[in-house]
Amino acid sequence: MTTTPASTPPTNDPPTSGSTAPVLAVRDLTVTFQVDSGRAPDVAAVRGLSYDLMPGEVLALVGESGSGKSVSSMALLGLLPPTATVTGTAHLGQDDLLAMGRAELSQVRGRRLAMIFQDPSGALDPVFTIGFQLGEMLRRHVPGLSRAERRERATELLRMVDLPDPEQRLRFYPHQLSGGQCQRVMIAMALACDPEVLVADEPTTALDVTVQQEILDVLRRLRGRTSAAIVLITHDMGVVADLADRVVVMRHGEAVEQAPVAQLFAEPAAAYTRTLLAAVPRIGAPERPSGVDARDRPALNVEDLVVEYRGRRGRTVRAVDGVNLTVQPGEILGLVGESGSGKSTLGRCALGLAPLTSGVVEVVGTRVGIGSRAAARAARQRVGVVFQNPAASMNPRYTVGQSIGEPLAVHAGLRGPALRARVAELLESVELPAAWAERYPHELSGGQRQRVAIARAIALDPELLIADEPTSALDVSVQATVLDLFREIQQRLRFACLFISHDLAVVDELADRVAVMHQGRLVEVGARHQVLQNPQDDYTRRLLAAAPVPDPADQARRREERLREAS
Amino acid sequence: MSEATASVEDATAEHTGPPPGRGVWQTLRRRPLFWACVVVLTLLGLVAAVPSWFAGWFGQPDPRVCDLSSSAQAPSAEHVFGTDLQGCDVWANVIFGTRNSLSVGLLSTAVALAVALVVGTLAGYRGGWADRLISRLTDVFLGFPFLLGAVVVLTSVGSRSPVSVSMVLALFSWPTMARLVRSSVRSVRGAEYVDAARAMGLSTARIVRRYVLPNAIGPVLAVATISVGSVIVAESTLTFLGLGLRAPSISWGLQLSSAQSYFQTAPHMLVFPSIFLTVTVLAMITLGDILRDTLDPRGR
Structure with a gap:
């Protein structure tokens, strides 16, 4: 790091030398939220969290949603809403962050303590070039620089995050960059003032695995290039294994375990850590x-399917490009691909929700897109669907019972007690109490909602079930239970299933056969073992290599292998 | 909270039924504001139904008994709200104006809302040519000067009852609401639960009625309640130009428009009708908000 005079010169000692003082020392951090302006009891989001962050270290805060991992870091930056009460101390060097006023804090924020957010494209302003936005950051925090110096520094920052052609990229707008490149720009902005601490809140969660791998590589290399210590907030044990030096496992706002990464994965001490690791x-x-x-x-037969969308300015985009695929009765076909690969479009075609440009899609013997609406509707009765986001896929005005009962009432004509009995039966089959029929979706947790969605999908005993990323919005431990339930129900009802997912490991647990999609084409189809253990296609191999495994030693070996191959 | 354990805990623990008192009525019943609105609107309804009884409270039962010699007098024991320019009792006028003003406000808003819901939903849900046609049509109406249009329509219609005036006002207030309905329907149409409903093979009518409209109606309801007030005032503009209700009709709008030029010398002529108008609009808006919150299960 050259041109910027950082506010305090950070030390470059390795984290192992026990004598150095921590850059960030958090003691007894407690965050409580006032609910419903004091009418409901306060909720403790973080309870007595303490940790030390050593210079140059990557500390991972791991936990599931609601564990307080994000809230604890937002508290350090003073970014919590006014309903939150924060107590405890957090010393950045000599200064207590929690005792600072707004003015002092904004001096620290971005300069000594920087943050990377989850959604990179949302965090960049779409109407300015990235060069301007980087310059803005430098102008705000390093006022002494001239225009040329700022430009030079911006280029240097982009080079540091391995963005190719940094001089040219400065003139780019965020929409001209991919998600991974946007995230690198965000990291570059965070590094602009040589911060002592970099807080990365789920930096790779919104990204595809291959892009995630690039970002993780960038973060890894950063450790050699800057002195910033990183607080990595994540739910992904694979990311932890790849990047972290030390791990704090959080649950219900408390740290249940703190250990160096190798020790945590080899001999987890807390029971919760063990369940978490087992659920991955x-x-x-x-x-x-x-x-x-x-x-x-x-049950599903797709022949030469092509789906084109007319984009802006008349450009046609081929979302699906000549795909052939069949799903036999009783079979689970895992359809894997990254975002934009066309896997969801394929699923939507089978549901009749996306128009097909050419080709044939046959769903339980009926051709989609041909024939009367009544015939199409009749065919849909024999197809169930589970969407990715259970919160969005249910009518918020319906009770759980109404949602599940909807297909029964409309197609099977069930009414009154018969309908209620069947709904109760379905709720019990997804291991929810029958009395929950009276509840609304927003009163349930994500996993419970997804169970309701599954109950609705199987209400009419479908011959084909299309599941579009049904577990991606869920925590790992919830995902594990939902997958168990899904497998159990499939074995009982023997429906055919098109299981769309980006996660190879999830597909491995469920599918009989696996199909891999890339840029609208099917690159590989075959038996699960063959595709996942002995992939023939180059892209499948890359996909497999990119997914981090929850084992630090194994992950380190894989990374070395990959980098050796690359060089 | 870890959901794996939460689901197990919840399933076994105390929650086996819905929390008590969560129906629409139970929630409404417990809100004092709801009752305040109901009382205000019921009173106004009664005033509109039997104005002579209310007008007689202070000894001036007839709004048309005017004494030019006591023009624009401040409130006194005889005239509690004072008198207007013609020397008529303001209280009696406000009371007798309620029927016309309320019926014009409510009728015109209801018609506009109904048209907007049908047309906006058609444009938003169908899209394509229907959307283009309806959008251009609303553009035409929004671009057309309201007064010019109203003059043309009212002079060609001939009759000047509250109903015809309401229709003309509705004619010029549906486009704004239709656009609002269109945009909120469009955003709901893309929601996953609508996709899920379509994938379930439900009929379009059912999807629109049960999935799209209930989730899209919030914003337009809010605007409709506010529009009741602006319609009442718009009626006064028409009447002021001799196009709306014919004298000797009595309405709040008429009183407001004749009082506005004397505000500095006789503010009471403007203040009292305004209070009635404001209270009506406030009660409508508040009731609308409360109903919207209550009908949404997440707000209960």
Whole structure:
């Protein structure tokens, strides 16, 4: 780091030398939220959290949603809403962050303590070039620089995050960059003033695995190039294994365990850490019998499917490009790909929600897009669907019972007690109490909502179920239980299933066959073992290599292998 | 909270039914503001139904008994709200004006809202040519000067009852609401639960009625309640130009428009009708807000 005079010269000692003082020392951090302007009891989001962050160290705060991992870091930056009460101390060097006023804090924020947010494209202003935005940051925090110096510094920052052609990129607008590149720009902005501490809040969660890998590589290399210590907030054990030196596992606002990364993964002390680690899906599930008969009429048959969208200024975008695919009755086909690969469009085509440009889609014997609306509606009765976001896929004005009962009332004509009995039965089949039929979706947790969505999907005993990323919005431990439930129900009802996911490990736990999509094309289809253990296609191999495994030693080996291959 | 454990805990622990008292009525019943609005609106309704009884409270039961010699007098024991320019009792006029003003305000808003809901939903949900056609149509109405249009329509209609005036006002107030409905329907149409409903094979009518409209109606309801007040005032503009209700009709709007030029010398002529108008609009808006919150299960 050259041109900027950082407010305090950070030390460059390795984290192992025990004598150095921590850059950030958090003691007894407690955050309580006032609910409903004091009418409801206060909620403690963080309870007595203490940790030390050593210079140059990557400390991971791990936990599931609601564990207080994000809130604890927002509290340090003073970014919490006024309903929050924060107590405890957090010493950045000699200064207590929590005792600072707004003016002092804004001096520290961005300069000594910087933050990277989850959604990079949302955090950049779309109407300014990234060069301007970087310059703005420098002008605000390093007022002494001339125009040319700022430009030079901005270029240097972009180079530091491995953005190719940094001089040219300065003139780019955020929409001209990919998600991964935007995130690198965000990291560059965070590093603009040589902060002592960098707080990265789920920096790779919104990104595809291959892009996530790039960002993780950038963050790793940063450790050699800057002196910033990193607080990494994540729910992903694979990311922890890849990047962290030390880990704090949080649950219900408390730290349940603090350990160096190798020790945490090798011998987790807390029971919760063990469950968390056990819930992380890993590739390598054992062989499962499958009673699929290839001679049956396929439940879903896709031939030469092409889907084109007319983009802005008349450009056509090919979302799906000549895909052939079948799903046999009783079979789970895992359809894997990154965002924009066309996997969701394929699923929507099968549901009749996306128009097909050419090709044939046959769903339980009925061709989609041909014939009367009544015929299409009749076919849809035999198809169930589970969407990614259970909060969005249910009518917020309906009770759980109404949502589940909707297909029954409309298609099966069930009414009154018969309908209620069937809804109760369905709720129990997804392991929810029958009395919850009276509740509204917003009163349930994410996992419970997804169970309701599954109950609705199986209400009419479908022949085909299309599940579009059904567990991606869920925490790992919830994901594990939902996947168990899903598998159990599929084995009971024997429906065919198109299981769309970006997560290879999840697909490995469920699918009989796996299809990999890339840029609208199917690059590889085959039996689960063959595709995941012995991939033939280059892209499949890259995808497999990019997903971080929750094992630090293994992950380090994989990274070395990958970097060796790359060089 | 970790959901894995939460689901297990919740399933076994105390919650086995819905919390008590969460229906629409139970929630409404417990809100004092709701009752305040109900009382105000009921009173206004009674005033509109039997104005002569209310007008007689202070000994001036007839709004048309005017004494030019006591023009623009401040409130006194005889005339509690004072008198207007013609020497008529303001209280009696306000009371007798309630029927016309309320019926014009409510009728015109209801018609405009109904048209806006149908047309806006059609444009927002169908999209395509229907959307383009309706959007241009609303543009035409919004671009057309309200007064010019009203003059043309009212002179060609001939009759000047509160109903015809309401219709003309509705004709020029539906486009704003229709655009609002269109945009909120469009945003709801893209929601996953609407996709889910379509994937379930529900009919379009059912999807619109049960999934789209209930979730899209909030913003337009809020605007509709506010529009009741502005319609009452707009009626006064028309009447002032001799196009609305014909004299000797009595309405708040008429009183307001004749009083505005004397505000500095006789403010009471403007203040008292304004209070009635404000209270009506406030009660409508508040009731609208409360109903919207209560009908949304997340707000209960």
